[in-house]
Amino acid sequence: MRLAAPALAYFGLVFAIGFGLGAVRMFWLAPQVGALMAGVIELPVILFASWLVATWLVRHSRLRRAAARSRSGRSHWRCSCSPNWH
Numbered sequence: 001m002r003l004a005a006p007a008l009a010y011f012g013l014v015f016a017i018g019f020g021l022g023a024v025r026m027f028w029l030a031p032q033v034g035a036l037m038a039g040v041i042e043l044p045v046i047l048f049a050s051w052l053v054a055t056w057l058v059r060h061s062r063l064r065r066a067a068a069r070s071r072s073g074r075s076h077w078r079c080s081c082s083p084n085w086h
Helices: 003-034 036-058 064-083
Strands: none
Touching: 003 036
């Protein structure tokens, strides 16, 4: 459970940020610059937000060893990919 909590927190936070950015992209940015350019503009923002969330969670969770961080990252990957598996 110690590894699952940071992974689920990361998944939830990044999903919420992506949901908010997706709404901004679709309803405000895409009509202005087009769908492709809106996605290009959104990409660095979501990557930076993901990096900030990951850095914050590593500092505030007690995952000190690299192996524990790696296992938590794999758990996050499973959480983020599971909605796409049909």
